[in-house]
Amino acid sequence: MASADSETGRGTPEAIPQAVKIIVAGGFGAGKTTLVASVSEITPLSTEEVMTEASYGVDDLGGVESKSTTTVALDFGRITINDDIVLYLFGTPGQDRFWFMWDELAAGALGAVVLADTRRLDTCFHAVDFFERQGLPFVVAVNRFDGSEPYEAAEVREALDIPAAVPVVMADARDRDSCRDVLVELVTHVIRSRSPAMTG
């Protein structure tokens, strides 16, 4: 019997899943890559972007414009949800000067996790602002590092000026269950914020 896919010599044609994504943002060293690795079914992959930056020398060239190339790595992991859906988790590049990449990264995302690093809460201000402006639903996961201030979620909420509707949860990016809980919290929040009438 000739199968529909016989010309390629394969058996049953593979179902093609829908690829969806969640963004993991936060400052440099906040634990983004760690979180992605904790829940990903594959060792996180990384795709690079090489950028040429014109920089105005403060070096011995004395103000002469020079060019340098920088590599930005985007880490991502994958979770196969079922036969129809594959979820990708993308960590944002930490440095502020790569902001222009965020638009593309955020486009079409289901939602975002903002990792707040308790040693440097201010490093996630930008991410919070960005997702609010985009109207992309997000949760704040407070990643508590050893030896840092023992912030409560409420204090972080106040410090970051997060509206009451946005969940702020404690997390440990190294712990798979903790990361799963953060993602569950996010998706629950996304579903809730899409149907405001139903939750009042």
Place this chain on the structure above:
Amino acid sequence: MRGDGAHARPMVGHVPDPPSTVGPRFPEPPTAADEETERFLRPYAVDAGTADRPTDDPVEHEDDLDMLTLLVAARLPGEREVLRPERETILLRAVRARTLAELAAELRLPFSQVRSIVAHMIADGSLQRCGPSRPLERQDILHAVLVGLRSL
């Protein structure tokens, strides 16, 4: 408090669905006419460069390729990929549908470079972009993702 004080904060409410990339998009397979054109191409024009005369405009493809665009090989690698190892790799990897992000990561080449090569390969008919077999509504996706995550 965040730096600039009393900025108006947009409410996080219903988020409209982004421009849909859902839905099967199966480009026409290469025709005999395309094959005709192929014969006049240098078989090992380097990279995605200008030497290829594509059957349609790669720039157009490039503009709407993103990290999660799914690609599937329309054929196995052949003579045309001699001395174009990156294209060969793409065709081998994309025997099953692959996201552009995964292809770029596996090739260890910058994303924009892979996107450009892929755009040319779509234009010349070696690769096809594809939509999901079973396109789902966003709400159904979210519920399925929630169930899937809970059982991690």
